[in-house]
Amino acid sequence: MNKKHKYFLPAMAFVVLLGLQIGATNAFGQAPGPGQRPPGQGPGGPGGFGRGPSLPPIPIAGDTTHSLSIHFTPATAIKKAPDAKGFIQRWLVLEPVKKNLRSNSTITESYLKTTFAVDNFSQDYSAVPKNGQTVKIGDQDLKWYALDSKSFNFNLYHFSYATNKARAGVLFWLVTVINCPEEIKNVRIAAGVNSGGAFWLNGQEALMIPGDKDIIVDNVASPLLTLKKGRNVIRVAVINGQGMCNFCVRFIDEKGAPVKNYSISYE
Incomplete structure (x- = not known):
């Protein structure tokens, strides 16, 4: 090998090594993208333990305008049937009540x-508020919305985001009206709640769901109930410390089949 090549190869190796170092510095120096954690950081901070640094909130994908129309449609005066699997999609929902709640463990x-x-x-747990009505809870003035969810579940996190309200440390109230052409005996309220909450039928508590649960269809069910002929009122409360917050609910019969022979309205 001549002297020219003998000195050229080490020089080339140095250039390649320098390029790799610069690339690595740039890669690790960049801020994490949406939904990513900083390099080497687990769910709870470096190494996956403890509380990590606070990252800026990430907007819901595809919704930067805080629009209700992405996940909901305004309810109308026309009565609505439950969906094909019996889920109730029409609700009067109150803007979230802010709570000093930092964890779901409480x-x-x-x-x-x-x-x-x-x-x-x-x-009065049989009370039905008016669409657009404003009520005062503590020092908060909160508005009622009559909405149909586009999905089988009602996503309260999406509702809070769309109305530009708090999404963590909050309490939600919801009401709907079930209209039965005939009395329906031996049914259960079957629900899934992401967080904790409660359900009432015609003023009587039917389900209390403490703890922090994942939303699973028919995760909890009430004792046997009777839907009376005519108007029945369901009230729901869902409370959330941190994370996503939504619920789904339907009536099932003694064999676990969905009950659908009724209509839904918001007044």
Whole structure:
């Protein structure tokens, strides 16, 4: 090998090594993209333990305008049937009540009962508010919306985002009206709730769901109930500390089949 090539090869190796170092510096120096964690950081911070640094909130994909129309449609005066699998999609939903709640671990049954007694728009659990009505809970003025969910579940996180309200440390109230042409006996309220909450039928508590649960269809079910002929009122409360928040609910019969022979309205 001549002297020219002898000195050229080490020089080439140095250039390649320098290029790799610069590339690595740039890669690790970039901020993480949407939904990514910084390099080497686990779910709870470096190494996956403890509390990591606070990252800026990431908008819901495809919705930067805080629009209700992406996940909901305004309810109309025309009565609505449950969906093909019996899920109730039409609800009056109140803007979220802000709570000093930083964790879902405190959502015990006693906490729920105390919260529902204090931060309540009405102690009459058969009351049906008006669409667009504003009510005062504590020092908060909150508005009711009559909405149909585009999905089988009602996503409260999406509702809060669309209305530009708090999405963590919040309590939601919802009401709907079930219209039965005939009495329907031996049915159960079957629900899935992402977080904790409760369901009432015609003023009587049917389900209390403490703790922090994932939303699973028919995850919990009430004792056997009767839907009376005519108007029946369902009230729902869902409370969330952190994370996503939504629920799904339907009536099932004694064999677990969906009950669908009724209509739904918001008044």
